[in-house]
Amino acid sequence: MNSERIARIADEIHAAVPGFDPAAFTTDVMADLPRLELKARIDRTARALHEHLPYTGPAALQALLASLPSSPEAAGVGNDFGLHTYSPYSRYVARYHCNDAELDQALDALVVFTRYFSAEDAVRTFLNAYPDQTLAAVRAWAGSEDYRVRRLASESTRPVLPWSERITLPPTTGLPILELLHRDETRFVAASVANHLRDISATDPELVLSTLARWKQQGQGAGQFDFISRDALRNQVKSGNAAAFDFLGFPSPAPVAVSPLTIIPERPRVGDSLTFTAKLSVTVPAPLHIMYVITPVSPDRRRREKAYFLRRLSLSPDAPAHLEKAHPLRASGTAAVRPGPYELLLQVNGVRYPPAAFHVHE
Secondary structure (H helix, E strand, C coil): CCHHHHHHHHHHHHHHCCCCCHHHHHHHHHCCHHHCCHHHHHHHHHHHHHHHCCCCHHHHHHHHHHCCCCCHHHHCCCCCCECHHHHHHHHHHHHHCCCCCCHHHHHHHHHHHCCCECCHHHHHHHHHHCHHHHHHHHHHHCCCCCHHHHHHHHHHCCCCCCCCCCCCCCCCCCHHHHHHHCCCCCHHHHHHHHHHHHHHHCCCHHHHHHHHHHHHHCCCCCCCHHHHHHHHCHHHHHCCCHHHHHHCCCCCCCCEEECCCEEECCCCECCCEEEEEEEEEECCCEEEEEEEEEEECCCCHHHHCEEEEEEEEEEECCECEEEEEEEECCCCCCCCCCCEEEEEEEEECCEECCCEEEEEEC
């Protein structure tokens, strides 16, 4: 959200709503926008829409809908998620039209807005305020011809949606929606189904595994099922859940021997690459899913450990595998690198093998 996008919003609304003052709107928003973070910018723009639209209630909703370009493509939307230019629109709906009198019109508006910028964050406001009515609408969205609306049905009901408000419904509320969507051929929808299942697995991994097993047994493994299974069980795989590995076709434990790890250098600096090697051998042919785990040696080590995928392979007794990986010791969006002692270990089909130590310096 920046001055260019605010000006675009103002111009598009003014073209459809002559009583809207684009200059006053832009000046008002830009007086605050530069010092705000992203979500606060979205919220501030939504508040300005409410203050500057010359209508209130359903008429204001219709005015905003009328200001949209004729299609997402005409608006320049070139991805599944949409343009941040339109992110304040669904926020505006959640803040000012979540009420008894406008409930149906507001939910219908979110269906339109999600084609321009995904509206799952706003839907959660309605789920908390009007759970029964909103869930009925969400179930209908799951049958939409538009994949973005189908994805909204799954994404908005996720138990834990990053950067969004928590919903006060049970974590399994969205499972009936997933029953309608798990065979969807569109990867954008399938990714949301997988994320939704992964959220549920945080509190009930057995339910997620039994649901996936039932879908597979019923011959409902079409579409993106393999992708959904792997992604839904990703956190269970990282934590070494044997049942998750068995379901994915990697028997746990595996008949494998792992040599001691070699790490070079043992005293790297922040920003260096750390290279580790090991050899794997099996007594009988076996499919292997190999990860490596880096853990700081500290009181909260388990909370701060990071697991990384390394390789999937099928190993036979006459062909051992040589593993080698260079891992950059640079901060990422999910992991910080601080000076201090660490351990690195291999995890094969969910079983962890003895670690090797290294020490990171400034």
